[in-house]
Amino acid sequence: MQNYKEMLNKYNLKATPQRIYMIKEIEKKGHIDIDDLYEALKNIFPYISLATVYKNINSMTKNGFLIEVKIPKLKTRYELSKNSHAHLLCKKCGELTDIFIDKKWITNNASEESGYIIENTLVTFEGICPKCQKDNKFL
Ligand SMILES: [Zn+2]
Ligand SMILES: [Zn+2]
Known part of the structure; x- marks a missing residue:
């Protein structure tokens, strides 16, 4: 607490x-x-x-x-405010979850490809959460 x-x-x-x-x-x-x-x-x-x-x-x-x-x-x-992270969004129940992954690789890649100076990287993965999978809500 x-x-x-x-x-x-x-x-x-x-x-x-x-x-x-x-x-x-x-x-x-x-x-x-x-x-x-x-x-x-x-x-x-x-x-x-x-x-x-x-x-x-x-x-x-x-x-x-x-x-x-x-x-x-x-x-x-x-x-x-917490450490840099990405988000997971469940398409079925709308739950938004944090996932702590290294976004540096994506950011560096995007910057190299585009020539942009990237200031902010927002990453959201969309899919079906484990709970909805268990409830067969993806059917
Ligand atoms: Zn869900
Ligand atoms: Zn978050």
Whole structure:
């Protein structure tokens, strides 16, 4: 269990009860979009507004405490800053999982082929997760 207050302070963010609950929820879910986060927060803070959630997410994203996960066709999700990784997306249940692979090879290759200076490598693998395979959901 992490100390959320210390985590926030390390990034020069004030540890408000809302923010602490937000990062608890993000840590629990791994990746979450704003609407789901808003729904979860409303259970604890009935008077919170969507604008407040956006404001907090934006300030936590701006300084790198949260990372935006952009995946085509999906709502942007947010995760806590962690080591460079790729994502696995299950086409059946929509589960998004982290996979810690070395993206350097892909990035170097792409850069050599295209002459681009690559600043950001977003890798998403799409398929069927082990649980859906077991449930025969791929049939
Ligand atoms: Zn699945
Ligand atoms: Zn992730």
